[in-house]
Amino acid sequence: MKQLLSFIKKEVLHIIRDKRTILILLIMPVVQIMLFGFAMTLEVKNIRVAVSYQYGDELAEKITARISASEYFDIVKTINNPLDISSIFKREKIDTIIVFSDGFSSEIYKGGIPAVQIINDASDPNQASTVTSYISAIISSFQNEIAGAASPVRINTELKMLYNPELKGSYNFVPGVMALVLTLICAMMTSISIVREKEFGTMELLLVSPMKPAYIIISKIVPYFIISTINLLTIIVLAVVLLDMPVRGSFMLLMGVSFLFIFVSLTVGIFISSLVANQAAAMLIAGMGMMLPVMLLSGMLFPLDSMPKFLQVIADFVPASWYFTAVKKIMIEGQGFMNITKEIIILTIMLAVLVIASVKKFKVRLG
Amino acid sequence: MVKVENISKAFKKMQALNDVSFHAEKGELFGIIGPDGAGKTTLFRIMTTLTIPDNGTVLINNRSIFTDYMEIRKNIGYMPGRFALYQDLTVEENLNFFASVFNTTIEENYHLVKGIYSHIAPFKNRKAGKLSGGMKQKLALSCALIHKPEVLFLDEPTTGVDPVSRKEFWDMLYDLKNIGITIIVSTPYMDEASRCDRIALIKNGVFIDVDTPENIINNFNQTLIALKADNMRQLLKDVRKCSQIKSAFAFGAEIHAVIDSDDYINDINNQLKSLNHKNIEIYRISPAIEDCYIWSR
Numbered sequence: 001m002k003q004l005l006s007f008i009k010k011e012v013l014h015i016i017r018d019k020r021t022i023l024i025l026l027i028m029p030v031v032q033i034m035l036f037g038f039a040m041t042l043e044v045k046n047i048r049v050a051v052s053y054q055y056g057d058e059l060a061e062k063i064t065a066r067i068s069a070s071e072y073f074d075i076v077k078t079i080n081n082p083l084d085i086s087s088i089f090k091r092e093k094i095d096t097i098i099v100f101s102d103g104f105s106s107e108i109y110k111g112g113i114p115a116v117q118i119i120n121d122a123s124d125p126n127q128a129s130t131v132t133s134y135i136s137a138i139i140s141s142f143q144n145e146i147a148g149a150a151s152p153v154r155i156n157t158e159l160k161m162l163y164n165p166e167l168k169g170s171y172n173f174v175p176g177v178m179a180l181v182l183t184l185i186c187a188m189m190t191s192i193s194i195v196r197e198k199e200f201g202t203m204e205l206l207l208v209s210p211m212k213p214a215y216i217i218i219s220k221i222v223p224y225f226i227i228s229t230i231n232l233l234t235i236i237v238l239a240v241v242l243l244d245m246p247v248r249g250s251f252m253l254l255m256g257v258s259f260l261f262i263f264v265s266l267t268v269g270i271f272i273s274s275l276v277a278n279q280a281a282a283m284l285i286a287g288m289g290m291m292l293p294v295m296l297l298s299g300m301l302f303p304l305d306s307m308p309k310f311l312q313v314i315a316d317f318v319p320a321s322w323y324f325t326a327v328k329k330i331m332i333e334g335q336g337f338m339n340i341t342k343e344i345i346i347l348t349i350m351l352a353v354l355v356i357a358s359v360k361k362f363k364v365r366l367g
Numbered sequence: 368m369v370k371v372e373n374i375s376k377a378f379k380k381m382q383a384l385n386d387v388s389f390h391a392e393k394g395e396l397f398g399i400i401g402p403d404g405a406g407k408t409t410l411f412r413i414m415t416t417l418t419i420p421d422n423g424t425v426l427i428n429n430r431s432i433f434t435d436y437m438e439i440r441k442n443i444g445y446m447p448g449r450f451a452l453y454q455d456l457t458v459e460e461n462l463n464f465f466a467s468v469f470n471t472t473i474e475e476n477y478h479l480v481k482g483i484y485s486h487i488a489p490f491k492n493r494k495a496g497k498l499s500g501g502m503k504q505k506l507a508l509s510c511a512l513i514h515k516p517e518v519l520f521l522d523e524p525t526t527g528v529d530p531v532s533r534k535e536f537w538d539m540l541y542d543l544k545n546i547g548i549t550i551i552v553s554t555p556y557m558d559e560a561s562r563c564d565r566i567a568l569i570k571n572g573v574f575i576d577v578d579t580p581e582n583i584i585n586n587f588n589q590t591l592i593a594l595k596a597d598n599m600r601q602l603l604k605d606v607r608k609c610s611q612i613k614s615a616f617a618f619g620a621e622i623h624a625v626i627d628s629d630d631y632i633n634d635i636n637n638q639l640k641s642l643n644h645k646n647i648e649i650y651r652i653s654p655a656i657e658d659c660y661i662w663s664r
Contacts, residue, residue, distance in 0.1 A: 006467035010456065017455045201451030205510075208415045209468045210441045364436075366417040 003211065007219035014193065015223055022227075025189070029181045029231045033238045036173040044130045048093060050077040052085055053100035059108060059146070060100040066138055067098070073134075089121060096120050096131050108146070163332050170243040174235065175327035176300025179320040181231050182258070183265050183294050188286035189224050190269030195282040198273075204366065213362050221266050228262045248334030254327065257340065260347050261323040267354035268319070274361035294320040322346050368393050369414065369518055369551060373423035376409055383409040384420070384572045391551060391565070396544045398563030399553040400656065406572040407553040408448055411522045414551065415445045428517055441469070444516035446507050448523040448553075454496025458487055458506055461495050462513060469514030479546075480509040483539050501532030508539065519543065521552040525559065537562050557657035568660050575663045580656060587654040589613075589662065590628060593621040595648040596639065605642050609635055616661055623652070625662055 015022055049067065053060035068075040077092065079085065082102075088094055099117040101107065107114035118135055122128040164171045194216075197203040206216060232255075239245035247254065269286060276282050295301055297315040304315055315321045326343035329335040337344075370390045376383050383406045391397035399407055412418040414425050416436040425432045427439045452461045462484070466473050477484075487502050487509070495506060504524055511519060521540075525533045537559065544550055544564075552563065560566045560580050567577040576583055594615075596602045603622055606615045611631040615624035626635070632649050639647050 003467055003470060006464060010453070010460070010464050013456060013460065014453070200454070201447055201449045202453060204412075204417060204447050205445065205451050205465075206468070207417060208440055208443065208445045209465075210437065210470070211468050365419065366412060 004215050004219060007211070007215060008222050011193070011219050011223045015227075021189075025185055025227055026230065026234075028184070029177065029235045030238065032177045032181060033174070033235060033242070036177055037170055037239075037243045044072055044127050044134070047073050047095045047127075047131055048076045049073045050079060050088055050092075050094045050097045051075060051100070052079040052082055052097060053104060054102050055080045057100060057104050059105040063100075063139060063142055064098075066142060067135065070134070070138065072131075085119070089119075094121070095127070096135070098135065168243075170239065170245055171328070171332050173300060174239040174243065174245050175324050175331065176295075176298060178232065178235050178258070178327055179261070179298055179300065179324050180291065180294050181235065182228055182262055182323075183268075183290050183320055184287070185228050185231060186224055186262055186265030187269040187272065187290050188283065189227075190220055190266050191272040191276075191282040191286045192279050193224075194220055194270065194273035195276060195279050199278050207364065207366065213364060217270055217358075217362070220270070224266065224269075225262060228265075229259075232258050232262075245331065246334075247331050249330035249336065253337055253340075254330045257323065257326045257330065257344065257347075260344065260351065261319065264319045264323075264347055264351045264354065267351060267358055270358045271354055271361065274358060274363075293318045297321055298324040300324060319347060319350050322350075368426075368428055369397070369549060370426040371410075371414065371423070372425070374410065374413060374420045374425065375422040376406075376413065376418070376420045378409075382572050384413075387423075387569075387572070387574050389567050389574065389577050391549055393549050394544055394547045396540060396550045396552065396562075396564045398560055398566040399551065399569055400555075400557060400560045400566050400660070401553075401569035402555050405569045407569060408522055409572075410569075411445075411448075411520055411551075411553065415443060415520050416440060441514075442517045444511035444514065444519045446504075446511045446519075446521045446524055448526065450503050450507060452495045452503070452507055452510060455494060457492050457494055458498070459491040461506060462509055465510040466513045471514050473513065476513055476515050479515055479543075480512050482542055483512070484509045486535075501528045501536075504528055504532070504536060505539075508536075512543070516548065518549045518551065521550065523553055523555065525554060525556065533559070557655065557660060560656040566656070568656075568663065570660070570663070576659070583656065583659050584654055587659050587662070589625045591652050591654050591658055592624050592626060592632060592635075592649055593618075593652045594624060594635075594639075595621055595646070596644040597646050598644065601642075602639070602644060605639060605644070606635075609638055611635055614662070618657070623658060623661075 051060075051064045051067075053064070064075060064078070067073050076094065077088070079088070082099065085097060085099060088097060097119040099119065101115040101117075104114045104116075116139060118132055120128040120131060161167055197206065236247070236254075240247060268290065272282055272285050276285060293314075297304070297311065297318050298321040299315075304312055304321065307315070322343045326340045326347075329340050329343075368391065372388050374384055374387045387406075387410060389397070399410065401407055409418065413420045413432065414427070416432045416439050419433070427443060430439050432439060453464070456464065462473055462480075466476075483505050487498070487505050490498065490502065495503065498506060508521070508524065511521075525536055528536065540550055540552065540562075554560070563580065565577065565579050566583065568575045568583070578586070594602060594606060599617070599622070603615065603617055606612055606622055606624055611626055611634060613625045613627070615622050626632075629651060632651070636647055636649050
C-alpha cells in the first residue's frame with residue numbers, strides 16, 4: 001500500500017511539475033465549451049435580409065414587420081425598385097432577398113394568387129435551407145390569420161420540438177464535448193505517461209523491482225481519473241450556467257455513466273501504451289486515432305442515422321458514441337437507469353475486453 | 368553468488384551473445400570488459416531478468432531467472448547504462464521513490480548509501496536532470512543500493528564521467544564489496560579492468576578470457592614491443608610490412624607490435640632506418656589488459 005501511495009505521489013509530481021500541460025488539461029474543457037457554445041454555433045442568427053415590394057403595399061409591409069421582429073433576421077434594406085435586385089448581392093452583404101410581386105395586397109383582396117420570391121445566397125446550403133423554412137413559416141402563419149375561417153380546406157401542420165423546443169445546438173455538443181475531453185485526457189495522457197517511462201528507460205528500473213504491474217498501472221490511472229472528474233464537473237457547471245443546458249435526469253446516474261466511460265478511456269490509454277514505444281507515436285494514435293472518431297462518429301457533429309451503413313458499424317465500436325447517447329438521454333430526455341441499460345452494458349463489455357487485453361499485453365520483461 | 372551458464376541470445380540475424388559462462392562469488396567485484404556493441408548490455412538484461420536468453424541459465428543466489436524472477440528482483444540492484452531516473456524529480460524525491468518501491472526507507476539503509484549520497488546531499492533539492500554526469504551516476508548508484516541488494520549490476524557506470532569522479536566511483540565500489548555485496552560491473556575502459564577482482568573479456572558476444580587481471584596479463588605469452596618515430600602514420604604502414612612483425616596497432620602515442628623474439632628488435636630498427644624514419648625508438652614492454660584484448664584469438 002505504501003508502495004502504491006508513493007508511486008501515485010510520484011505521478012502527481014510529474015503532472016504538477018509540467019505546468020504547461022496541467023494548464024492545458026484544466027483549461028481545454030472551458031475553451032471547448034466557449035468555442036462550441038458561442039463561436040462555432042450551427043444555429044442560424046442575424047441573417048441580413050433585404051425586401052422588395054411596391055411602395056405602400058399594406059400586407060407586404062406587415063409581413064416585413066413580422067420578419068423583422070424575429071430574432072433571426074435583420075431587415076437591412078428595403079427596395080422599391082425590382083430592377084435593383086440583380087445587383088444587390090454583389091454590392092451589399094446580404095444573405096436573403098424577399099421579393100413581393102407588384103400589387104401583392106390587392107391580389108390577395110381580389111382572391112387571386114400573389115407570389116413571393118425568396119432569393120438566397122446558397123453558398124452555405126445549410127443556412128439557406130434553414131432561412132427558407134423560417135421565412136415560409138412566418139408567411140404561412142400570416143396567411144392563416146388573414147384568411148380566417150373562410151378559407152377552403154387546409155391541413156395545418158403543428159410542429160412540436162420535443163426536449164429541445166428552441167432547437168439549441170448546445171444540447172448536442174455539450175455531451176459531445178464531454179466525450180471528447182474525457183477521451184483525450186484519459187487515453188492520451190495515460191498512454192503518454194506510461195510510454196515516457198519506456199522512452200527514458202525508467203520502465204527498465206521499475207521492472208527490475210518487486211513492484212507489481214497492477215500497481216504501476218493503477219498509479220498511472222489515479223491522477224488522470226481525478227483530473228477527468230474535475231473536467232467533467234467544469235463542463236457540466238459551465239453548460240448549465242452559461243448555456244442553459246438542463247440536467248433533467250439523475251445527476252448521480254450521469255456521474256456513474258461518466259465514470260464508467262472514464263475507465264474505458266483510461267484502459268484505451270493503457271492498451272495504446274502497450275502497442276507503441278515512444279511518446280510521439282502514443283500522441284498520434286491517442287490524439288488523432290481517438291479524437292477523429294469521437295468528433296465524427298459519435299453523433300456530435302453529424303447525425304449517425306444518415307451515415308452509410310459501414311460507418312455506422314464502425315461507430316458502434318467507438319465507446320464515445322455510446323457514452324454520447326447515454327448522456328443525451330440522461331441530461332436532455334431525463335431518462336432513468338432502465339432506459340440506458342443497453343449503453344451501460346456495452347460500455348461495460350468494452351471495459352472488460354480492454355482490461356483483459358491490456359493485462360495480457362503488459363510485459364513483465366523487456367520486449 | 369551469480370552463476371551464468373552457456374547463455375546465448377540472438378536478435379533477428381545478430382548473435383548478441385554466444386555460449387557465455389562465468390560465475391562470481393559473494394563479495395566479488397567482477398568486471399565485464401569490452402567495447403560498445405560487444406553484448407554487455409544484453410548480458411546485463413538477461414542477468415537482471417529483463418530478457419529471456421535463447422539458451423542457457425542464470426542463477427542469482429540459487430534462484431533461476433526463469434522461475435524465481437520475482438524473488439530475484441527483490442534482491443538485486445540494477446543501474447542501466449543509460450541514466451534512467453526521473454529527471455523532473457529532485458535528487459531526494461528520486462531516492463525516496465526508489466526506497467519505497469522496494470518497501471524500505473532512506474533512514475533504514477542510510478548507512479549503505481551514506482558514503483555516496485553525502486557527495487550529492489548538498490544538491491538534494493536539485494532536479495535530477497540538472498545534475499552533472501558524475502553526480503547523476505552517484506545518484507543512480509544510491510538508488511540502486513537503497514534496498515540493500517545482495518547483488519549489484521552496474522552497466523557501464525563510469526561512461527561519460529570525468530576521471531576524478533571515475534576514481535571516486537571505483538573507491539565506492541570497493542567499500543560496497545567489503546561489506547559483502549557481489550558486484551557485476553561492465554566497462555569499455557580497459558584501464559579500469561585492473562580494479563576488478565576478476566574480469567571477463569567480451570568480444571562480439573563471446574567471452575575470450577575469464578580470469579584475474581594479473582593472470583590474464585601473465586598468460587600473455589608473446590613478445591610485445593613499442594615503436595615511436597616522427598612520422599607515425601608512415602611508421603604504422605611500414606611496420607606492418609616488416610616480416611618479423613606478426614601484427615601491429617596504434618596505441619595512443621605509440622605503436623604496439625607483437626614479435627616472436629627480442630632478437631628481431633635491432634633488425635627492425637635497421638629496416639625502418641633504411642626507410643628514412645627519424646628518431647626511431649623501439650623497446651620491449653609488458654602488456655596491459657588492452658594488449659591482451661587486442662591480441663587474443
